[in-house]
Amino acid sequence: MGKWRYGVILDAGSSGTRVHVYRWLDNARARQDDDSGRLKSLPKVKTKEDWTKKIHPGVSSFASKPEQIGPDHLDGLLQHALKIVPDDAVKETPIFLLATAGMRLLKNVEQQLLLERICSYIRSNSDFLLPDCDLHVQVIPGETEGLYGWIATNYLLGSFDSPGEHNHGKDHHTYGFLDMGGASAQIAFAPNATEAEKHANDLKLLRLRNVDGSSREYKVFVTSWLEFGVHEARNRYIKALQAASGAEGIKELPDPCLPNQLRTTMDGEIVSSTTEPKTCLLGTGKFDECLRQTYALLDKDAPCPDQPCLLHGVHVPAIDFDVNHFIGISEFWHTTHGIFEIDYKDKAYDFNTYQERVKEFCSQDWGSIEKSISDHQLGKVDDHKSAYELCFKASWIINMLHDGIGIPRVGLEDTKGSGHNGTKEVLSHGKNKGFIGPFQPANKIHGTEVSWTLGKVVLYASSQVPPADGEALPVGFGSNMPGVPGDFQYPSVDRLARPDEAKEEVHGEHWHDALFAGDSPRRIPGILLFIFIIIITLYFLCGRTRRQRIYRKLGTLFHRRGSSQHHHHHHNKKSGFLGGKLPFTRRNPPSYERVLEDGTRDFELGNVASDSEHESERHSDSGSPSGRGLKRTSEWGSTPTLMFGFDNGSSGNAGLGINNLPSNGNMDRTGLVVRTESRDHLSPIALGPTTNGRRSRATSPARPNHVSPIMTPLADD
Incomplete structure (x- = not known):
């Protein structure tokens, strides 16, 4: 085992699959550090920007052609990971393919067929550690994805290892997590003490392990909204437009969420002079109307069987924004900052500034927006589709954040011509109190991309640490109850690290290395076991006739040698070789x-x-x-x-x-x-x-007057 441990995560999203490679210091090496503070911290997981690679489309697009997912999709990702992980570490490096919302929308049969193909291809085309397909290649629930994101966010911000530096008040030091992809959205946070006690049964118990083997636990609420990602929300919005038109044969449907004068198909393709679809969308550029129509998608009026609910009838404990400060990634970052990156330098989010900028952009004619794209004036947006999708995405993000989740609208005061910069005020507010405002979009923290995949690796690396003396509970998460609940989720098949791993590193040893490696402590007993298995196999393969000949020869031999001493054991003669010692050797x-x-x-x-x-x-x-x-x-x-x-x-x-x-x-x-x-x-x-x-059979003493219909063993008097 070398100095570093590695892990490979394939994030199979709805629009594409991204491979992430991470590494952390081997625990035996990490424990040699004299700094007690580092020993009381979680394993230090690192990655690099070029260790990530994404390809399109998502794995769910291979539902009708699963045989092609290996060579056409996975091969390039595996080759990228193999270039990063050293050759001598590949066999010890776990690989995970965790699919999210795109795969959740498929039928179970299609899911299973794809997952089986994926696992088979990875095993056949790489030596990465993949001991259990069900755990390492799976469709993860939205709640699991949200919990991994919560771990990654707090890990990068340092709230786990340095809680005193992130005191939000009321003895609360962790951050909430928000994520939105193409198909789903997630929220994860630790409620304040009052709500945590009131909704204890709704929380997840998360257990991690420090470098020194000591454990730490957190109680987190996490939930997911399927079809609340930007693409699925857009699909629901288009269906609502069609239903609202109320008539068939309409060639153009007005769409206030598209720039003025832009015409697209129902599938979102720009209509050119050479294409004439039966029905198209005509942009009107009315952002206020867009906000009003996307608000209905929140489904705030849905029945709430378990109060309180935020949206779509989904139960969520009350959020205390005095202590619950949220980090938003993915679309929460890209939609609020990506398109304005050049002239929107301040990274803090302030509602008033953001809404004014979006409204100004969406009120332009499509021709003006096309010119801005050509002149590279829209930040990272360099294609037409990303530009015209912005208006719908921005309205959906604003509604989700403020009317759905209830995040306060920071910077509501008028900023036009006043010289007042609400964004800088938010930044200053965060610096003075040692934490950011109620909501902060983020893409990277301390140079590392915020991704739920990092949370998965932190959990796995933590599980590989040998527990300290007296520490027996495993790393993972499950229902909020003491001990190990029945639904407890382990990071991998290794539920508990062995206590002796810190002294002698044998974890991950393959069976052939354990049997034949020169210095392995399992070598001699392993070889003996191997020989014994061969003998038993030959015994059953030699056939009944040959076995009888062997019995007669061995029986004669043993009879001659022991006849003068064992006449009184007459029954052993009938027993043959070894008599009653080994039952399976008797004829x-x-x-x-x-x-x-x-x-x-x-x-x-x-x-x-x-x-x-x-x-x-x-x-x-x-x-x-x-x-x-x-x-x-x-x-x-x-x-x-x-x-x-x-x-x-x-x-x-x-x-x-x-x-x-x-x-x-x-x-x-x-x-x-x-x-x-x-x-x-x-x-x-x-x-x-x-x-x-x-x-005459006696009745059972336990059940008088009842006779067993099957058997009654005789008592040994």
Whole structure:
């Protein structure tokens, strides 16, 4: 094991898949640090900008062609990761493909087929560590995605390791997390003490582990809104426009969320002079009307079975914005800052400034916007589609933030011509109090991109730390209850790191290395186990005839060597090689005697050497108390022969699972033997008390007057 540990995460989103490579210091090396503060911190996970690569489209687009997802989609991502991870670390490097909202919209059958193809391709085309497909290649719920994002945000801001520097008041030091992609949106935060107690059953218990093996726990609320991402919200908006038109055959639908005079298809493609769709959208550029129509998409009037709710009838504990300060990533960042990056230098979000800039942009004619794109005046927006989508996205973000989640509208005061800069005031407010305002968009923190994938790796790296003395609870998350709840989610198949890993690093060792590596402590016992498995395999493959020859030769050999000393062990001669020591080496497995209650048939399961020999064994224990014969077979130590009573009708056969038995004669000696005997031949010792020739069976002491329909083992007097 080298100095560094690595992890590979494939974020399979709705619009594309992005591979992230992370690394952290091996725990044995990290514990050599003399700084006690660092030992009390989480593992330091690092990444680089060029360790990330994204390709389009998303994995969900391969639902109709799953056989192509490997060569056409995954191959380039795997090759990128293999260039970064050192060759000698690949086998120890876990890989995860975690799909989000795009895959959640597919049917279960389509999901499973894609996931199976993905796992098979990764295993066949790389040596990355992938011990369990169900854990490493899966569609994660929105709640899990939100919790990973919450971990990543607080990890980068330092609120985990330095809570004193992030005191928001009321003994609260963590930040809330907001994320919006194309298909879904997530929220995660730790409620204040009052709400946490009131809604304890709604919280997730998260457990992490420091470098020194000590644990830390957090109680977080997290939920997700499917179809509340920008693309799915846009689809719902278009359907609402069509429904509101109320008439068929309309060629143009006015759309206030598109720039004035822009015409697009219902799918969002710009209509050119050569294309004439049946119905198109005509932009009017009325941003206020756009805000009003997108507000309806929040579904604020939906029934709320579990109060309180924010939107769409989804329960969320009350948010205390005095202590709950949110970081927004993905669309919350790109839509509020991406297009205005050149002249919008201040990174803080202030509602009034942002809304004024969006309104000014969306009121322009489409021709003016096209010219701005050509002159590179729109920041990172260099294509027409991103430009005309901005108006809808901006209105949706504003409604989600302020009318949906309820974030205060910072900077509401008028800024036109007053020289007052609300954004700078927000920045100053954050610096003075040591924390930012109620909402802050972010793309990077301390040079590292904020991504939920980082939270997944932090959780995994934490789980690889050996627990300190007395620390036995695993790393992961689940329902908010003590111990390990039934729904507890482990970062990987390794639920608990071994306590001796800090002394000797053997974690991740492959079976072939453990068996044959020169310095492995498992080498000798591993080789012996391997040889034993080979012997057992050859034993079963050599065939019954050859085994019998071997028995006779070995039996003769052992008999000659030990006949002068072991005459008193007469039963061992019949047992063959090793007799009763190893039951599976006998030719005849132990027979189980079953006695009919009514009738004269005696069913015996297993092989018997001869009827006479079996009868002699059955009555050999004449010295048992009360004259009851109870044979203990030598091949099973002290296990008594079991005798089962049942009626002679069909119900008895059904109870044992035996059907259509022959009325006379013996079956093959390896199977069920059927022997017909007279009533007089069955001795009273074996049968016990009788009544009119029938066996009288005592009732169960636990259940009086009830007879088991299947079996009644004889008691060992």
